[in-house]
Amino acid sequence: MIDAxxxxxLALATLAFVAAPLxxxxxxxxxxxxxxxxxxxxxxxxxxxxxxxxxxxxxDYSTNKxxxxxxxxxxxxxxxxxxxxxxxxxxxxxxxxxxPKGTSLQAVPTPRPESEERQP
Numbered sequence: 287m288i289d290a291x292x293x294x295x296l297a298l299a300t301l302a303f304v305a306a307p308l309x310x311x312x313x314x315x316x317x318x319x320x321x322x323x324x325x326x327x328x329x330x331x332x333x334x335x336x337x338x339x340x341x342x343x344x345x346d347y348s349t350n351k352x353x354x355x356x357x358x359x360x361x362x363x364x365x366x367x368x369x370x371x372x373x374x375x376x377x378x379x380x381x382x383x384x385x386p387k388g389t390s391l392q393a394v395p396t397p398r399p400e401s402e403e404r405q406p
């Protein structure tokens with residue numbers, strides 16, 4: 287009898303410990319913050335990759351490794367993607383600075399460019 291009570295008590299304590307974060311009022315807000323921070327980091331990485339690709343494209347074209355038509359097509363595509371990513375970064379930054387009422391998006395860290403993270 288006592289064993290059953292102890293087992294049930296431990297099961298209830300474990301369930302409460304596991305379920306507590308899910309039942310908090312701010313759990314949805316915490317998820318939004320984590321999602322926004324993750325998206326900001328992903329966008330910053332994508333921006334760095336696109337800018338590097340554009341630089342490499344310029345280098346390849348200047349050394350005659352590709353013809354003008356291919357260069358123009360790739361440059362237009364990469365430039366459009368880079369602009370779209372930078373606009374989204376700006377949107378997230380604006381949301382961070384001026385969050386909607388009832389949210390605390392100012393807690394979202396502003397991602398630093400990868401080039402700054404590598405410097406000592």
